[in-house]
Amino acid sequence: QVQLQESGPGLVKPSETLSLTCTVSGDAIRRYYWNWVRQPPGKGLEWIGYCHHSGNPYYNPSLSSRVTLSVDTSKNQFSLNLNSVTAADTAVYFCAKWNSDWNAFDNWGQGTLVTVSS
Amino acid sequence: EIVLTQSPGTLSLSPGERATLSCRASQSVSSSFLVWYQQKPGQAPRLLIYGASNRATGIPDRFSGSGSGADFTLTISRLEPEDFAVYYCQHYGSSPLIFGGGTKVEIK
Numbered sequence: 224q225v226q227l228q229e230s231g232p233g234l235v236k237p238s239e240t241l242s243l244t245c246t247v248s249g250d251a252i253r254r255y256y257w258n259w260v261r262q263p264p265g266k267g268l269e270w271i272g273y274c275h276h277s278g279n280p281y282y283n284p285s286l287s288s289r290v291t292l293s294v295d296t297s298k299n300q301f302s303l304n305l306n307s308v309t310a311a312d313t314a315v316y317f318c319a320k321w322n323s324d325w326n327a328f329d330n331w332g333q334g335t336l337v338t339v340s341s
Numbered sequence: 342e343i344v345l346t347q348s349p350g351t352l353s354l355s356p357g358e359r360a361t362l363s364c365r366a367s368q369s370v371s372s373s374f375l376v377w378y379q380q381k382p383g384q385a386p387r388l389l390i391y392g393a394s395n396r397a398t399g400i401p402d403r404f405s406g407s408g409s410g411a412d413f414t415l416t417i418s419r420l421e422p423e424d425f426a427v428y429y430c431q432h433y434g435s436s437p438l439i440f441g442g443g444t445k446v447e448i449k
Contacts, residue, residue, distance in 0.1 A: 268386065268429055270438040283437045317385055326433055327376040329397065331385035 225251045227318050227332035241305040245318030256321040257301040261314040308339045345441035353449040360417040362444045364430035369410045376431040377415045
């Protein structure tokens with residue numbers, strides 16, 4: 224079972240960049256597609272995008288102008304950068320592993336709350 | 342873009358009862374890409390069903406999924422206390438990966 228752990232600031236100012244990292248256990252970083260999903264307080268789930276150690280990332284079109292995902296295999300990590308944030312970006316951010324055989328997220332991080340506020 | 346509509350929004354049932362949750366797509370989708378998750382407060386979602394009807398590893402057999410085309414169903418045959426949670430369907434096909442709005446199963 225792959226373990227995932229999100230890390231990053233819990234508070235970001237409006238118009239600034241939200242940056243989060245997900246650390247992956249073991250040597251799994253090269254083997255899977257890695258995703259970010261977010262959930263505003265009391266609301267549903269929104270997929271942000273995926274990245275892979277080789278190949279281009281793919282983003283939800285609703286966020287593609289502001290988001291960048293990347294993988295750092297040397298650190299067993301993948302990262303999310305979301306720029307020009309507003310209060311609407313306040314959410315719990317989850318990292319998740321994609322199971323390509325099942326077309327589903329089969330491992331999730333615990334999630335981290337990021338609040339956008341001055 | 343495909344939209345997934347889950348109903349009902351809230352289902353109030355007692356332990357031991359049967360729960361039937363619906364996920365309807367705005368157009369026909371491949372059942373290979375239809376997934377169900379369970380989420381409890383303060384936790385990440387947990388994969389229950391993939392490919393519309395296949396239970397993920399460790400999922401009790403009281404959970405079952407069915408459906409095809411645009412209509413899919415998650416059934417919990419007999420609700421256990423730990424089953425009261427929010428359930429989401431998800432699809433990833435040609436359009437961006439999307440989730441339904443969720444169904445909350447609460448204790449009556």
